[in-house]
Amino acid sequence: MKKKIFIFGSKPNTQLPTSEADLVFSANGGAHYASEYLKNFSKHKIFHINISTDQGFIKIPELKEYVENSMPDKLIFRGDRIKIENHSKKISNSNIEIEYQSYFSQFLFQRKFFKKGLLDLILAEMKYEKNNKIKQFFYILKLFRSGVILGCSTGIYTTLFALNKFPNDKIYLYGISLSGGKQFYNNKKISDKDFKRYNVDQVLYKNLKNEFKNRIVFC
Numbered sequence: 001m002k003k004k005i006f007i008f009g010s011k012p013n014t015q016l017p018t019s020e021a022d023l024v025f026s027a028n029g030g031a032h033y034a035s036e037y038l039k040n041f042s043k044h045k046i047f048h049i050n051i052s053t054d055q056g057f058i059k060i061p062e063l064k065e066y067v068e069n070s071m072p073d074k075l076i077f078r079g080d081r082i083k084i085e086n087h088s089k090k091i092s093n094s095n096i097e098i099e100y101q102s103y104f105s106q107f108l109f110q111r112k113f114f115k116k117g118l119l120d121l122i123l124a125e126m127k128y129e130k131n132n133k134i135k136q137f138f139y140i141l142k143l144f145r146s147g148v149i150l151g152c153s154t155g156i157y158t159t160l161f162a163l164n165k166f167p168n169d170k171i172y173l174y175g176i177s178l179s180g181g182k183q184f185y186n187n188k189k190i191s192d193k194d195f196k197r198y199n200v201d202q203v204l205y206k207n208l209k210n211e212f213k214n215r216i217v218f219c
Helices: 028-041 054-059 061-070 103-113 118-125 133-146 154-165 197-206
Strands: 005-008 023-027 047-053 074-078 097-101 171-174 216-218
Touching: 005 028, 005 154, 023 028, 023 154, 028 047, 028 061, 028 154, 047 054, 047 061, 047 154, 054 061, 054 074, 074 154, 097 103, 103 118, 103 154, 118 197, 154 171, 154 197
Parallel strands: 005 023, 005 171, 023 047, 047 074, 074 097, 171 216
Antiparallel strands: none
C-alpha cells in the first residue's frame, strides 16, 4: 500500500494540507508547520521526524524554539559537532530519539541521487558563490580547510532522506522550493550568504536522477 509522506520546510505563508499523512518530516524551522499540521490529527498518532543542521540549531534561536516546541519523535542533526544536552534541556530530558550524521557521511549519502555522483555535488558546491570568482575561490578554500561540505539545503536533504527510506512512494513538499528566499522564522536577521544554498540546490536538482525526481511533488 502506498504511503502519503509530507515534508515541511520554512518558506513563508506555506499552505498546510488538509489530508492525513502516514508520516511527516520537517526541515529545520519547518518543524513549526509540521506541528501546526499535526494539531489537526491529534486523535491519530503520526510519526514526525525533524532534520536540522547542528549549527543552525545552536545559532538561530527561532529555529531551535520551533524544533523544541514541535517535540518530534525523532531528531536528526546534519553534523555531529554539538551535544544536545548542552543546548536543549527540553529535548535531552525527553524521549525524542536523536541521531547525528557527520558532515562527511551526510555528504557521501547524497551522491547516490545524482547522475554523476560526487562530481555533481562538488561542481554544484562551486556555484554557491557563482557571481564572484574571487569569493568562489575563497569559499572553496574554506570548505577544504573546515572539512564541512554541506551539499543541498536541509529541505532538499530531507527530501532525499525520505526518498531513500521509502523507495516506492511519492514525497510531497510544503514550504520547500528551488527559488530561494527568506525563512519565515528568520526574516529579520539574514545575510546574503544564507540565500546562496539555493544556487547549489538548483544545480543539483537538474542533475537529480529521474527515478527520484519523478517521485517529488512540490505543493
